[in-house]
Amino acid sequence: MATITPSYGTITAINIDWTLIGLSANRQSDAVDNSSNLMDDALIGGKFLFTGNPTTSDLIGVYAYGSYDGTTFIGNGVTGSEGTYGNTLFDSQSLDGLRTVQIIPMVFASLSYIFGPVSLVNLFNGIMPIKWGIIVDWKTGASLDTSVSTNNEIRYTPLTYVIN
């Protein structure tokens, strides 16, 4: 008789340069290669901390991109490498193929906005993409507190299912 149980892998940071993100300066992460990681799922979460005072209409959108062939990425302008993301076809109404991980409304300064975990598989209808990554859509003029490197982060936990 065998029993199936989850196995949580090493928590891993998604590479985004938080010092360069800002209003009109969205960022995309490096792609994560699941053809080598072979995860059954990835649990995504993170946190943001601000120095300034966001206004009540500000928000941060965290989205996931994927690849259907290991080379081409959904979402115009997605390269699979950390950098700016300036897709003019993308907004919160027209996601251009991106999947919504978390929308974070901004209300308070000096608060660590912690979100997740969010199942990546669920965002892609039950199967892990061969490659995937994160887009951060920045709709706040407030500045991140980058004085401590761990103030702002997005990380994932690889999840596999083990037959014991």
Place this chain on the structure above:
Amino acid sequence: MATSTPNYGTATTITITLASLASSTVASGVGRQSNAVDNTSDLAVDSHVGGKINTGTTTANLSIEIWAFGSYDGTSFAGGAGSTDAGLTLVPTIKFLLRPIFTIWVPDTTARVYTWGPCSVAQAFGGAMPRKWGIWVLNSSGAALNATPGNHELKYTPIKFTST
């Protein structure tokens, strides 16, 4: 041919102090969080959570909200929750960093026991169990909950799958 069947573990109490929990407006969000449950030791593929809440004499047409919080890294919890039973205030914009589990509708003013669940924790997080998770209760019934601790309970049943 192997058959996969659910394997229900021992129903386990989750510590949360619900006795005399004061009523709060949804806008104020003054609620109570439970101890965190560690799924890296339970290794459940899913957990069914449920319980009993005993109200005082309430105000009709209000509610009691039950939400799940998770951790993406085993340390930080969504919405700024902690790992132990404590008061936790979550205004609506922060509350939505958690996952809705159940809403108890309070139809009239009668003091009564509301039994809720079972609710899938994995489903609340998109199909995968977080490393750690817990429950947050917002009593918006219009009156404090019953003052006797034994009149409330919060339990979960870990579920694995067995191949026979």
